[in-house]
Amino acid sequence: MSADGIRVLPASAAERIAAGEVVERPASVVKELLENSLDAGARRILIEVEAAGSRLIRVSDDGEGIPASDLPLAFQRFATSKIRSAEDLAAIDTYGFRGEALPSIAAVARVEMVTRVRGAEAAKIAISGGAQPQLSPSGGPDGTTITVRDLFFNTPARRQFLKSPGRELAVIVETVEALALAAPGVAFRLREGGREIQWYPAEGFAQRARRVLGAEVAAGSVDLAASGQVANLTGVLGTPQAAQRRRTHQWFLVNGRPVRSPLLARALAQAYHTLIPDDRYPAAVLDVRMPAASVDANVHPRKTEVRFVRDRLVFDDVVREVRRTLHGVALVHSAPEAATDPVATLRETDAERTPGRGLFPPAHADWPAIRVIGQLDLTYIVGEAGGDLILVDQHAAHERVLYERLLAERSRHGVRAQGLVIPVVLDLAPAARALLEELAPLLPGLGYEVERFGPATVRLTAVPAVAAGRAPGELFRACLGDLAEDLGPHAGRALAERLAIATACHTAVRSGDRLDEATIAALLEALARAEDPFSCFHGRPTMVRMRRVDLERWFYRRA
Ligand code: ADP
Ligand code: MG
Numbered sequence: 001m002s003a004d005g006i007r008v009l010p011a012s013a014a015e016r017i018a019a020g021e022v023v024e025r026p027a028s029v030v031k032e033l034l035e036n037s038l039d040a041g042a043r044r045i046l047i048e049v050e051a052a053g054s055r056l057i058r059v060s061d062d063g064e065g066i067p068a069s070d071l072p073l074a075f076q077r078f079a080t081s082k083i084r085s086a087e088d089l090a091a092i093d094t095y096g097f098r099g100e101a102l103p104s105i106a107a108v109a110r111v112e113m114v115t116r117v118r119g120a121e122a123a124k125i126a127i128s129g130g131a132q133p134q135l136s137p138s139g140g141p142d143g144t145t146i147t148v149r150d151l152f153f154n155t156p157a158r159r160q161f162l163k164s165p166g167r168e169l170a171v172i173v174e175t176v177e178a179l180a181l182a183a184p185g186v187a188f189r190l191r192e193g194g195r196e197i198q199w200y201p202a203e204g205f206a207q208r209a210r211r212v213l214g215a216e217v218a219a220g221s222v223d224l225a226a227s228g229q230v231a232n233l234t235g236v237l238g239t240p241q242a243a244q245r246r247r248t249h250q251w252f253l254v255n256g257r258p259v260r261s262p263l264l265a266r267a268l269a270q271a272y273h274t275l276i277p278d279d280r281y282p283a284a285v286l287d288v289r290m291p292a293a294s295v296d297a298n299v300h301p302r303k304t305e306v307r308f309v310r311d312r313l314v315f316d317d318v319v320r321e322v323r324r325t326l327h328g329v330a331l332v333h334s335a336p337e338a339a340t341d342p343v344a345t346l347r348e349t350d351a352e353r354t355p356g357r358g359l360f361p362p363a364h365a366d367w368p369a370i371r372v373i374g375q376l377d378l379t380y381i382v383g384e385a386g387g388d389l390i391l392v393d394q395h396a397a398h399e400r401v402l403y404e405r406l407l408a409e410r411s412r413h414g415v416r417a418q419g420l421v422i423p424v425v426l427d428l429a430p431a432a433r434a435l436l437e438e439l440a441p442l443l444p445g446l447g448y449e450v451e452r453f454g455p456a457t458v459r460l461t462a463v464p465a466v467a468a469g470r471a472p473g474e475l476f477r478a479c480l481g482d483l484a485e486d487l488g489p490h491a492g493r494a495l496a497e498r499l500a501i502a503t504a505c506h507t508a509v510r511s512g513d514r515l516d517e518a519t520i521a522a523l524l525e526a527l528a529r530a531e532d533p534f535s536c537f538h539g540r541p542t543m544v545r546m547r548r549v550d551l552e553r554w555f556y557r558r559a
Helices: 011-022 026-039 068-074 086-091 101-107 156-160 165-182 205-213 262-272 311-327 344-351 394-412 430-442 472-485 495-507 517-528 548-554
Strands: 044-050 056-061 110-116 122-128 134-138 143-149 187-192 195-200 222-227 232-237 250-254 257-259 284-289 371-376 380-385 388-393 417-427 449-454 457-464 543-546
Touching: 011 101, 026 044, 026 056, 026 101, 026 143, 026 165, 044 165, 068 110, 068 122, 068 134, 101 110, 165 187, 165 195, 165 205, 165 250, 165 257, 205 232, 205 250, 205 284, 222 311, 232 311, 250 262, 262 284, 262 311, 284 311, 371 517, 380 394, 380 517, 388 394, 388 517, 388 548, 394 495, 394 517, 417 449, 417 472, 430 472, 430 495, 457 472, 472 495
Parallel strands: 044 187, 250 284
Antiparallel strands: 044 056, 056 143, 110 122, 110 143, 122 134, 187 195, 222 232, 232 284, 250 257, 371 380, 380 388, 388 543, 417 457, 449 457
């Protein structure tokens, strides 16, 4: 403790500290300046940066400008033209309103602003490190150009917290992208060291969203437009194949403003769950619209996190509507698997379909009625639905059916077991024995009966009835093998779920299995009743749909 006692900080020091809340890094300056330009009604905005923004950030707009007489005020704390009283806070439709950005930036950099209101004289103001502003007449176009040099020149500690130039530039790019999504009707251009790195012409929201997502993700993406219980949703959804290893391709807006929202990120993940591997993140732009009173956007001065009053309902809306939209889309298929075994299990699926047992819910609302045309390459079922061409991957489809069925039976009275007339004796390696110890309590619930037979030997006396057509020893070994391998993306799932996955995988029909008409009909019928008929649990689609309109385009029947 210093002996000097308590003192009020000199204004310049206080400003520098307060500035830290608004200006954390170059991208925060870019964000504040862009928001001001948008608030000023700009149609075109140019952003120039040097040394990833630490040497220079310049934002030029063609907005309404600032009257010369107001210019010094713009750099005073809590000076804003956007609200007049605390009551106005309830109805804000601008980005800024606190009047903090310009004074904060001017406290930690050398700032110059040239501005001109249409029909008036241009004026210039220069202010450095929070010193007295210098005002002078100037020339210049309509609108405002603000130049921020030597950011943090007087706060070296803050400079040290900056990441590498590459990283800081990436955050600037993200910032421009976020605001470009919020204002698709405005043209944006970003230059770094004279080199143009981003350019967005004025366009519609869906086009802008695709431009931000990038050409690769945009290809095959779908528009989302839906009204949920509490929110209206618009956006562009990447296909499951476009899912990314990181969250870099997710953008959320609430009432048109870019936000961070763990809730929306979770909802999106939930919507794509099982459509993509568990370690991937969907690519999407999502704008959630709802009455302003249902959202609290004023949580944090800089980070723009939102809170929803009825967050559970917002979550549900997003999951449901995103899913519904994805289900309507043709999905591109990944490579099929190698062929092996026969198809006995499927006929059983059909034979066992006793009405009234509740195991078989009605067909999925979004699943089409398919007229079967035949089998292709002993791998796909070919069909037709309302003029669209349908391809179903027989293995993926059967996996999905078996998996849901195993889990449904398990949650009721346990998976139905099929006793083996001749029990199978298996020698197990130490690792497999250890795994088996862990699995032992789960096995009966999933239809397996296993007894200890010797120190390194077990006897398999029953397998799930759906797998009765498979060689029981091989099936069980293959399942143990999958579980021991940790199964990559499935590793986080409960052991019982993973055993169900492995069982379904090694029981399902394969590519190369010839399916007769009755078997195909039974498979499609069971699939239609699945809770999620559109993908297998590996995240591969079960069905690809080629729309009639696309077929017509291919044959030049339509422009
Ligand atoms: P806020 O945006 O919260 O009002 P700022 O410190 O960002 O506070 O800006 C202060 C004021 O300066 C704004 O209210 C606005 O009147 C004016 N201003 C800032 N940038 C611009 C611009 N690019 N064009 C027109 N006016 C601007
Ligand atoms: Mg502002």
